[in-house]
Amino acid sequence: MSIPAVKPNAMTLTQQRLRDGFWLILPGLLVIFGITLFPIIYTFVLSFTETPISNPAPQGFVGFRNYLYFLSNPVFWAAIRRTLYFTVVSVGAELILGMGLALLIHARPFGWQFLRTSLIIPWAIPTIVNGAMWRWIYNADYGALNGLLYQLGIIDRYRAWLSEPVTAMNLVIVADIWHSVPFIALILQAALATIPRELEEAAAVDGANVWQRFWKIRFPLLQPAILVALVIRTVEAFRVFDIIYVITQGGPAFGTVTISYLTYLESFSYGRLGGGAALSFLISAFTLIMALLYIRLLYREDLR
Amino acid sequence: MRAVSRLVFVVVLLALVVMSAAGCASPQQASGPKVVKVLAMQQAGPTPEEMNAIVAKFNQSSPNVKVEIEYVSYDALHDKIVTAMATNPPSYDVVLVDDIWYAEFVKNGYLWDVTDKIDQNTKQEVFSTAWDITSVNGRIYGMPWLLDQKYFYYNTEILEKAGVDVPQTWEDLIEASRKIKEMGLVEYPIVWSWAQAEAAICDFVALLYGNGGTFVDSNGNPAFNNEKGVQVVEWMVKTVDEGLSNPASISYVEEDVRNVFSQGKAAFALNWLYMYDLAALNPDESQVVGKVGLGLVPAFKGSGVPSATINGSMGFSVIDKSPNREEAWEYVKFLTSEPIQKEYSAHLLPVWSGNYEGQALEELKSLNESNPVTVPAFSAQIVYAHVRPKVPFYPEFSKALQLALQEALTKQKSPAQALNDAAAKWNELATK
Numbered sequence: 080m081s082i083p084a085v086k087p088n089a090m091t092l093t094q095q096r097l098r099d100g101f102w103l104i105l106p107g108l109l110v111i112f113g114i115t116l117f118p119i120i121y122t123f124v125l126s127f128t129e130t131p132i133s134n135p136a137p138q139g140f141v142g143f144r145n146y147l148y149f150l151s152n153p154v155f156w157a158a159i160r161r162t163l164y165f166t167v168v169s170v171g172a173e174l175i176l177g178m179g180l181a182l183l184i185h186a187r188p189f190g191w192q193f194l195r196t197s198l199i200i201p202w203a204i205p206t207i208v209n210g211a212m213w214r215w216i217y218n219a220d221y222g223a224l225n226g227l228l229y230q231l232g233i234i235d236r237y238r239a240w241l242s243e244p245v246t247a248m249n250l251v252i253v254a255d256i257w258h259s260v261p262f263i264a265l266i267l268q269a270a271l272a273t274i275p276r277e278l279e280e281a282a283a284v285d286g287a288n289v290w291q292r293f294w295k296i297r298f299p300l301l302q303p304a305i306l307v308a309l310v311i312r313t314v315e316a317f318r319v320f321d322i323i324y325v326i327t328q329g330g331p332a333f334g335t336v337t338i339s340y341l342t343y344l345e346s347f348s349y350g351r352l353g354g355g356a357a358l359s360f361l362i363s364a365f366t367l368i369m370a371l372l373y374i375r376l377l378y379r380e381d382l383r
Numbered sequence: 384m385r386a387v388s389r390l391v392f393v394v395v396l397l398a399l400v401v402m403s404a405a406g407c408a409s410p411q412q413a414s415g416p417k418v419v420k421v422l423a424m425q426q427a428g429p430t431p432e433e434m435n436a437i438v439a440k441f442n443q444s445s446p447n448v449k450v451e452i453e454y455v456s457y458d459a460l461h462d463k464i465v466t467a468m469a470t471n472p473p474s475y476d477v478v479l480v481d482d483i484w485y486a487e488f489v490k491n492g493y494l495w496d497v498t499d500k501i502d503q504n505t506k507q508e509v510f511s512t513a514w515d516i517t518s519v520n521g522r523i524y525g526m527p528w529l530l531d532q533k534y535f536y537y538n539t540e541i542l543e544k545a546g547v548d549v550p551q552t553w554e555d556l557i558e559a560s561r562k563i564k565e566m567g568l569v570e571y572p573i574v575w576s577w578a579q580a581e582a583a584i585c586d587f588v589a590l591l592y593g594n595g596g597t598f599v600d601s602n603g604n605p606a607f608n609n610e611k612g613v614q615v616v617e618w619m620v621k622t623v624d625e626g627l628s629n630p631a632s633i634s635y636v637e638e639d640v641r642n643v644f645s646q647g648k649a650a651f652a653l654n655w656l657y658m659y660d661l662a663a664l665n666p667d668e669s670q671v672v673g674k675v676g677l678g679l680v681p682a683f684k685g686s687g688v689p690s691a692t693i694n695g696s697m698g699f700s701v702i703d704k705s706p707n708r709e710e711a712w713e714y715v716k717f718l719t720s721e722p723i724q725k726e727y728s729a730h731l732l733p734v735w736s737g738n739y740e741g742q743a744l745e746e747l748k749s750l751n752e753s754n755p756v757t758v759p760a761f762s763a764q765i766v767y768a769h770v771r772p773k774v775p776f777y778p779e780f781s782k783a784l785q786l787a788l789q790e791a792l793t794k795q796k797s798p799a800q801a802l803n804d805a806a807a808k809w810n811e812l813a814t815k
Contacts, residue, residue: 131491132465132466132468133465133468133491133492133493135469218631218639219629219630219631220629220631220639220642220643220646220648221642221643221646236570237570239629239630239631239633239634241634242633242634242792242793243793244793244795247634327579327634328458328578328579329579330578330579330580330633330634330785331633331634331789331792332579332786332790332792332793333786344782347462347465347466348461348462348778349778349782350465350487350491350778
């Protein structure tokens with residue numbers, strides 16, 4: 080009996096595994112390519128052209144002209160400023176309020192289960208519906224906000240809330256905060272639940288007050304959860320579009336035109352797909368920078 | 384590993400081929416009735432319920448065609464059409480087109496040239512001004528459908544209490560408003576649709592022509608920014624400062640105007656025809672039923688015109704790339720036909736000129752409760768209605784002019800500066 084000869088080009092076990100694995104992930108790859116990679120590559124190609132929406136096949140190569148046009152355009156930078164303002168204020172407020180709510184639920188006061196369940200409601204409402212709802216609330220002639228403030232005697236006459244650019248922006252932010260606080264609260268509450276109570280009890284025995292216990296024990300342990308919530312919300316807030324489309328349509332006087340809204344106008348109202356594609360990539364660049372900053376700030380070596 | 388990456392490359396290539404093939408493949412010919420998809424709007428004109436009823440009637444009478452209709456708000460309509468046109472075949476066979484979009488859509492080749500499909504009788508019977516709406520460079524691209532203009536609405540009860548007559552000029556209206564405000568009848572006597580939307584341009588055009596101004600000069604260059612236009616915007620700002628115009632107008636479109644007026648919170652308003660039936664006659668929609676007056680839109684003293692308003696007409700057009708153009712055209716003809724237009728004349732008056740004289744006029748006026756008021760108002764006002772310029776770059780220019788009006792109203796720029804900036808945008812777009 081001789082040992083059967085090994086075929087020279089037979090696969091090793093590792094190669095076989097790779098091959099089988101490849102076939103298994105192939106459907107997933109195809110889906111990702113079809114719905115993510117292909118549109119990204121297509122948009123990237125478009126951003127170097129002056130393709131009109133009436134004929135969306137890439138045409139009229141213009142190099143970096145779209146990018147240069149926006150980077151030298153005050154309208155673009157004004158939109159970036161507004162977007163940054165929206166992002167910083169809304170995400171900042173959401174984090175503070177969300178942390179407060181998470182701590183409140185974690186302390187398990189009477190009715191905490193009810194509080195936790197009802198928190199889901201604003202988050203479960205679609206953004207468009209949320210926007211429509213707040214648009215009614217803010218209405219100058221028959222909105223609930225005017226009614227409430229007037230009844231309480233805080234204002235002596237109804238105010239036109241959405242007729243002033245800065246106020247309009249702040250009120251859109253309030254609507255966004257109302258919608259998104261639950262998301263952060265729930266993530267932080269879940270993270271809080273994983274912190275062993277012994278740690279705090281030990282610190283309390285050693286004489287640490289509530290403030291110290293929060294900053295020295297809970298906060299460091301919550302940092303990974305905060306990072307995740309912040310990155311997700313910041314990226315979302317930076318691309319804000321639907322809530323603005325419903326509440327203000329970018330008005331008054333472009334006061335709520337954020338960078339995504341500008342992209343929409345450029346692509347669909349003005350019909351310049353190439354310019355819109357360039358704007359999309361500029362948005363991506365900004366969000367990437369922000370994500371990197373977060374990781375630098377919060378994901379330091381000492382946390383690992 | 385190399386084999387794997389080569390395989391990935393092949394798969395990616397394959398995926399590209401499959402996807403591009405799918406993009407070109409023609410849709411399968413389905414048996415049964417041909418489907419005609421229609422895009423219309425839910426704002427002004429007939430209500431969706433009325434439009435659905437018309438569709439049901441058509442489907443019943445033509446078993447080989449099945450019409451499906453969708454609605455969006457006016458402010459979403461343009462962008463919805465433009466995105467739908469990016470696919471082949473397009474998502475709609477028939478679309479509702481505003482007169483200011485015809486130039487752009489024809490330039491982009493969206494619309495079917497129907498010049499030769501319109502018989503001589505139709506050509507003569509429909510108002511010639513209505514054909515101007517759907518024509519570009521002498522060719523016809525659709526059937527006129529909604530012949531609309533802004534009308535002057537007033538609350539008769541408030542005017543009576545204040546003891547003022549119906550204003551004939553904007554100066555009279557300011558006088559009356561001051562009196563109404565002083566007596567505390569309403570906080571803000573006038574409500575406008577000055578939001579950052581096309582609605583603001585409509586009100587501005589009515590005021591501009593009422594001041595003896597014009598949108599463009601005889602050479603087609605911007606004229607809205609000359610002294611007549613600047614005076615108008617200064618007047619707009621002043622009425623807000625004085626508390627006569629509702630400050631919320633800066634965030635209002637037509638539907639908000641209707642809500643405020645229908646609640647009795649305004650003495651005066653400009654709006655399209657549809658508001659009359661809803662505000663004056665419909666107790667489910669209005670608290671001022673029976674107290675609504677309809678008159679000529681005022682003009683400024685010394686302007687030399689008795690009245691001026693905006694012409695905001697629309698047409699229904701067939702998409703050029705539609706595989707069912709003939710069937711789609713049948714539906715458009717049905718929708719704009721004389722019997723249908725007369726039946727639904729409470730929210731839209733017929734485009735057929737024969738209905739406005741003699742016996743036919745009396746018949747039209749007797750069709751419903753609103754026509755005795757709206758039909759004479761239509762005939763009196765339409766001679767003072769002005770159209771906005773027909774240029775392919777209108778949507779982008781309009782956004783710039785909306786911005787200019789709002790910058791002036793929120794005092795970020797002086798009226799003259801804001802209008803000059805908008806005119807500069809026009810020149811930039813026109814030379815592109």
